[in-house]
Amino acid sequence: MVESMLKLAPEFENVTEQKLAKMTTKNVNVFYGSNHAVKNISLNLHRDEVTSLIGPSGCGKSTFLRCLNRMNDTITDCRIEGEITLDGEDIYNSKIDVVQLRARVGMVFQKPNPFPKSIYDNIAYGPRIHGLATARADLDEIVTNSLEKAGLWQEVKDRLNAPGTALSGGQQQRLCIARAIAVNPEVILMDEPCSALDPIATAKVENLIDELKGRYAIVIVTHSMQQAARISQKTAFFHMGDLIEHGDTTQIFTAPKKERTRDYITGRFG
Amino acid sequence: MSDHILSAYDTELNELRSIVSRMGGLAGDQLVGSMQALKERDAEEAQRLRDADAELDRLEAKAEQAAIGVFARRAPVADDLREVVSALKMTSLIERMGDYAKNIAKRTLAISKNHPVVLPQTIETMAERAHQMIQNVMDAYAHQNAEAAVEVWESDEILDNLHNAAYRQILARMMETPEHINIYTHYLMIAKNLERIGDQTTNIAEQIYYTNTGNVLEDSRPKGDVTSVGKADE
Numbered sequence: 001m002v003e004s005m006l007k008l009a010p011e012f013e014n015v016t017e018q019k020l021a022k023m024t025t026k027n028v029n030v031f032y033g034s035n036h037a038v039k040n041i042s043l044n045l046h047r048d049e050v051t052s053l054i055g056p057s058g059c060g061k062s063t064f065l066r067c068l069n070r071m072n073d074t075i076t077d078c079r080i081e082g083e084i085t086l087d088g089e090d091i092y093n094s095k096i097d098v099v100q101l102r103a104r105v106g107m108v109f110q111k112p113n114p115f116p117k118s119i120y121d122n123i124a125y126g127p128r129i130h131g132l133a134t135a136r137a138d139l140d141e142i143v144t145n146s147l148e149k150a151g152l153w154q155e156v157k158d159r160l161n162a163p164g165t166a167l168s169g170g171q172q173q174r175l176c177i178a179r180a181i182a183v184n185p186e187v188i189l190m191d192e193p194c195s196a197l198d199p200i201a202t203a204k205v206e207n208l209i210d211e212l213k214g215r216y217a218i219v220i221v222t223h224s225m226q227q228a229a230r231i232s233q234k235t236a237f238f239h240m241g242d243l244i245e246h247g248d249t250t251q252i253f254t255a256p257k258k259e260r261t262r263d264y265i266t267g268r269f270g
Numbered sequence: 271m272s273d274h275i276l277s278a279y280d281t282e283l284n285e286l287r288s289i290v291s292r293m294g295g296l297a298g299d300q301l302v303g304s305m306q307a308l309k310e311r312d313a314e315e316a317q318r319l320r321d322a323d324a325e326l327d328r329l330e331a332k333a334e335q336a337a338i339g340v341f342a343r344r345a346p347v348a349d350d351l352r353e354v355v356s357a358l359k360m361t362s363l364i365e366r367m368g369d370y371a372k373n374i375a376k377r378t379l380a381i382s383k384n385h386p387v388v389l390p391q392t393i394e395t396m397a398e399r400a401h402q403m404i405q406n407v408m409d410a411y412a413h414q415n416a417e418a419a420v421e422v423w424e425s426d427e428i429l430d431n432l433h434n435a436a437y438r439q440i441l442a443r444m445m446e447t448p449e450h451i452n453i454y455t456h457y458l459m460i461a462k463n464l465e466r467i468g469d470q471t472t473n474i475a476e477q478i479y480y481t482n483t484g485n486v487l488e489d490s491r492p493k494g495d496v497t498s499v500g501k502a503d504e
Contacts, residue, residue: 253347263272265347266348266349266350
């Protein structure tokens with residue numbers, strides 16, 4: 001009796017779920033000219049959770065990812081419909097400062113892209129332009145903390161003035177993650193962050209993602225089924241712009257509900 | 271079901287399926303052979319059947335190697351994962367069925383050395399029933415038919431009831447002819463072996479159901495065997 005009283009009606013459950021979500025997307029459609037690349041996607045993204053976006057090339061997963069911090073804004077012909085909110089606020093609202101948005105919703109790319117600057121300046125750059133710190137001591141603290149959180153501090157603490165580009169591929173990618181963390185983001189988007197890394201460097205980045213999930217909502221696009229299975233709590237399968245299935249990663253990889261999900265993850269796609 | 275893009279993956283899964291099916295067929299043959307040897311008090315055949323059980327052990331090890339190979343090379347997911355995990359469990363269950371048949375053969379060796387005592391008809395009926403269950407469950411496996419697996423799962427109640435009847439019958443004969451109590455104890459254990467073979471087929475049915483649906487069969491199966499709770503002879 002008490003349980004049934006405490007249980008919310010389905011329509012309210014949905015509202016509560018959206019309120020708890022860090023980001024929500026509702027009926028998001030993306031068009032490149034006449035090409036309907038992303039179709040009616042509604043997804044909630046939570047803190048303390050890694051969401052993997054999987055699907056064959058051209059399925060719309062990266063396009064969808066880039067909508068979440070308005071990276072598609074610069075693409076001419078790209079039109080976005082629907083609603084995307086961060087803490088309940090529409091990120092496509094004209095009052096939104098896109099630079100601030102991208103600090104709150106950081107991004108890590110497929111290929112590590114450190115600035116052609118020192119390791120220190122790679123991290124300090126963001127906090128400086130966002131005015132998070134001006135005094136050297138404050139910047140030092142941010143740089144140290146960010147590199148520690150990214151699991152890179154021990155490896156680079158004695159060569160902070162060395163160029164970021166001199167690091168190995170895996171270290172460069174962790175430097176890019178440290179750079180994203182330095183501006184106190186709330187959401188981190190990753191677009192195939194390990195595809196250019198060897199298994200050891202991949203394991204280090206995956207371990208880092210696992211450690212970071214307690215502080216941020218993380219969304220990762222990956223072509224590796226095993227990576228999605230290893231690091232995410234939620235998995236969303238995209239196909240030809242549609243969201244076919246979204247659910248707990250364990251459920252998706254043991255008993256997917258949709259045949260197309262099954263065919264894709266088991267390697268049966270014709 | 272459509273094939274994998276990687277055809278070697280299908281080859282490996284087919285190899286595993288083929289071992290499981292062979293084991294099922296062999297376990298059924300072992301049961302039929304053991305019962306025949308028992309009826310004919312054929313000690314030589316009983317010994318041959320005891321030795322033949324080694325083939326089931328060998329196949330179980332082979333299936334395990336094949337399954338581990340699939341895990342290592344293919345990292346199976348979804349229905350593939352369920353199938354390989356279930357195959358591993360099924361081979362253990364089938365091997366156990368072989369052990370029960372072997373135990374019947376072992377008891378036949380002891381029985382054949384004693385004065386002939388008529389085999390209770392219910393035991394023969396139980397053996398036919400158990401053999402039918404093995405065949406049905408292996409058919410369900412070959413056709414990946416969850417519904418047929420559920421039918422086997424539910425039909426175990428019949429074997430349980432037969433076991434109750436056999437138990438009562440044997441106890442009565444023990445009281446009537448205490449001089450044959452030794453043989454009847456063997457018959458009692460043989461009936462138990464047959465009942466356990468039925469249980470193994472229901473466990474196999476559960477694996478087939480899980481492989482094909484992704485759901486676990488609820489444990490609400492009607493259980494008819496009451497011999498262990500003291501009600502069979504009430």
